[in-house]
Amino acid sequence: MTTYRITLQYIGTRYAGWQIQKDRQTVQGCLVDALRQMTGKTVSVVGAGRTDSGVHAMRQSAHFRLPNTISTAKLKPSLNGILPWDIRVLRVEHVDSNFHAQRNALKKRYEYRIYNGRVLSPFLRGYVHHVTAPLDLEAMQKSAQYLRGSRDFSSFAATSTTVRSRTRTVSLSRILHRGHHIRYQVEADGFLHHMVRNLVGTLLEIGLHRMNSSDLAGILKSKDRKTAGPTAPPHGLFLMRVYYTVDSKKSDK
């Protein structure tokens, strides 16, 4: 058997998220189907993380194992030939047999895109959250920077979240803007369910002066989802990159 890591790009609009579900179109499901068509077998595909319904990915990572009889060179074009147009395999790498796309991920980067002008370009529709009310970017930036570091993010996790530890280390949290285009970039060693969208929902409340930057300390301390802002819509969110150590890539390939 050979272990592969693939790098994927997808438009989340038509999918009920990453994770395979019965009777729903999912990205993982499409990959399993494509590999079944290629190999005649059910191949298990493990993703670095589960993106929600409607969330996009610029670079998602996943791994799977295939019999050595499958030609490595043809894997990328074969998969792209079978997959729907809105899911593309950008890269296929031969990795160590014990590589695990989720457990070996050091950190991930997400980006949330907002358009803060009056008229939205049709070319951006479905790929940015359109906010027409004026936003206080300085207050949002201050709040974004405050979120860096190791903290218990319970207040920003979906109430259904069942993981034991809700402490995550945020290594990057910043607002970038150019004209009416605003991006929130965040990197962490892991993300709780809905965490980025709940952070953005709260940053937007601050930008709209419905909450204050100084409220963040209390929100984090409360560990109560109800104290934070609403969940921002999924279509502004992009999984940008999953980071691994360099040596997870096989040197002989």
Place this chain on the structure above:
Amino acid sequence: MTTYRITLQYIGTRYAGWQIQKDRQTVQGCLVDALRQMTGKTVSVVGAGRTDSGVHAMRQSAHFRLPNTISTAKLKPSLNGILPWDIRVLRVEHVDSNFHAQRNALKKRYEYRIYNGRVLSPFLRGYVHHVTAPLDLEAMQKSAQYLRGSRDFSSFAATSTTVRSRTRTVSLSRILHRGHHIRYQVEADGFLHHMVRNLVGTLLEIGLHRMNSSDLAGILKSKDRKTAGPTAPPHGLFLMRVYYTVDSKKSDK
């Protein structure tokens, strides 16, 4: 009556082009419908140029006349509230009563977008022409630059073209590229039907070494459509801008 110039952006994918047609969805048709809904009357809308079926516009211009009873301030949001999502009015200007969007246009700029890498990003699908074979950009650039100046472009006009003069002055004709992204930019005082797509089809033949840069002189001289390359597909083409003299805009508004 008040004369307005509007600046429009649209995704051409769902439309049978700019020009109104019976039983076909067109951009001009949508504008006439929206204005009829606002005013209860049939308002004639004149565009700077007719984009073909499937061709996009970053900035198209048009003019129309309305009774003075219509609020100028509300015109843009009202139109955008009625128009389909893939047609947006970016700007509304009060212009001189004798302004004419087509006759007063000094020149237009088109851009044709090509992606010359192996795997096309799903986010670009429908907005670039995907060419996987390697392209000789130097030969294409040389040919693009050769096309500047005043010439008879009959060889690049759709055979159905019936206009009297087929001489056009091309003031800009160049290839830009960044990685696998290639753009052909062209400006002229006017364009014959299919002219940009036929120029691009010919530049691609040159880029693929099926034709030579030095063939262009003969192609132009022949005035025969059959000597030039094929018509490139519409979805790579964008009308970028229509140029007018500064004083077409009313100074009092």
